[in-house]
Amino acid sequence: MFVELTRFTATRAAELLAARPQMVADFAADRAGFLGARLVRLADDQWLDIVDWRSADDFAASRAKGPNLPGIAAFFAAIDALVSDEQGEAQTLDSVRRP
Numbered sequence: 001m002f003v004e005l006t007r008f009t010a011t012r013a014a015e016l017l018a019a020r021p022q023m024v025a026d027f028a029a030d031r032a033g034f035l036g037a038r039l040v041r042l043a044d045d046q047w048l049d050i051v052d053w054r055s056a057d058d059f060a061a062s063r064a065k066g067p068n069l070p071g072i073a074a075f076f077a078a079i080d081a082l083v084s085d086e087q088g089e090a091q092t093l094d095s096v097r098r099p
Helices: 013-030 056-065 070-077
Strands: 002-009 034-041 046-053 081-089
Touching (some): 002 056, 013 034, 013 070
Antiparallel strands (some): 002 081, 034 046
């Protein structure tokens, strides 16, 4: 699994969160290899978007498309500035299930 970590600032949280469901739906419909995403709210209007891809090639193909659908464009429009963008290959997938 390939993981994309994008940290950004967004001062319009309500707009960002309202756009998120359609952005995820557009990714699921249009981006081969998209496995899922988690959005983490950090301090000082910063957010961390963690996106899982089947492969680095799937990520690269998605990146090349840009904000090609309305839901993706609306989410990107709610972002004020990019802080950092990193990618890498997941080495483990650890989880704990509690009864």
